[in-house]
Amino acid sequence: MSIKREVRDYLEDILQSVQDIREFVAGMDFPQFHSDRKTFHAVVRSLEIIGEAARKIPDEMRDRHPGLPWREMGAMRNKLIHECFGVDPEIVWETIQQDLNLLEGTVRDLLDQISV
Numbered sequence: 001m002s003i004k005r006e007v008r009d010y011l012e013d014i015l016q017s018v019q020d021i022r023e024f025v026a027g028m029d030f031p032q033f034h035s036d037r038k039t040f041h042a043v044v045r046s047l048e049i050i051g052e053a054a055r056k057i058p059d060e061m062r063d064r065h066p067g068l069p070w071r072e073m074g075a076m077r078n079k080l081i082h083e084c085f086g087v088d089p090e091i092v093w094e095t096i097q098q099d100l101n102l103l104e105g106t107v108r109d110l111l112d113q114i115s116v
Helices: 007-025 030-035 037-055 059-063 070-082 089-098 100-115
Strands: none
Touching: 007 037, 007 100, 030 037, 030 089, 037 070, 037 089, 089 100
């Protein structure tokens, strides 16, 4: 039996995954991240969840927030899942260092809008 999920659920998945990533890499620099396979794989899995959830956000909601690369998040998810042997740790690290703040802020705004 499948449970019907709402947009709010997908936004909460994204937010939880962002928080998980921050927790996983807390206090790490890139060399530590690169050498810690468990953390690397946990972060990759969280990015996959973010990408899958982003694909479930309706176009009209994504169109109101063009500052986020919605389609690219889905594309990254596909790359992470289908090219698991070619995942570049530097790109993963850059993504979590550069993109999580904007993503978290936008998702929080969307959740606030849904709650109103």
